[in-house]
Amino acid sequence: MSETDEGKRLLLKGGLVGGLALAAAASTAREAAAQSAPNSLLRTVLDRGKLIVGTGSTNAPWHFEDEKGQLVGMDITMGRILAKGLFDDASKVEFVRQDAAQRIPNINTGKVDIVIQFMTMSPARAQLIAFSRPYYVEGIALLTRPDSDKKSFDALLKAGSSARVSILQNVDAEASVKKVLPQSTVMQLDSQANVILALDSKRADAAAVDLSTVWWLAKRHPEKYADAGKSWNTMLYGAGMKQGDPDWVRFVNTTFDIAIFGHQNELYDAAVKDYFGAEPPQRQPGLPRF
Structure with a gap:
């Protein structure tokens, strides 16, 4: 029996494991590239041998430098996940550090293959670029102090107008807080650092910041911050x-x-635990849940 006939026999009679193993062995990166459209970036990236990702470097837990000066964070992990999928090697990625204002221009000029930089999806932006599926759902959350009598949301709600909430100044700031704490006293401040400093100095009982920031700070400094x-x-x-x-x-x-x-999911799960202090999503066989 020829190798081709044997392969067909395995695919037909060897079951899922044997068939998938044979298909994986027969498929290479270059063969996959050849099956893509001639002008697709997929082919270009595979031929080049590395992925080029535009990202930032100053916003934990998304993209920042560790003690060794290496870029780390959730966005960085998503880039490494793509490199792993492309080359079976998470290190085959070059990160281009860029300002947030450069995200869309660098995509459209081809300076980078993809931007992974905590970019909020919107219909206006989708007119200019293509978005991937969402990889995170951000939101406003309340950072409090573990030693406060207003540590929990229920306690803040019960406190009424005596609950003081700091938030970054913007046109929707007060309405955003009043949506969940309608009687609270809202303090609009000029920087995110001052929003958190107001909590540190006990001028505020809670700081309204990104959920990812709450998770990051509460995980890193549980003696100072609570969710x-x-x-x-x-x-x-x-x-x-x-x-x-x-x-x-x-x-x-x-x-x-x-x-x-x-x-x-090893890279994704490790990042979720490390940067958010959260448990990864439950994966259950059966009907899809996404």
């Missing part, structure tokens, strides 16, 4: 890509889906 247990105003974070390349977008979406909901 009040309330979040609202959902916003989707997605990776940004150039429009007009469905093969590349499908590859990114498939890789993210597998990392978040499927079987290749």
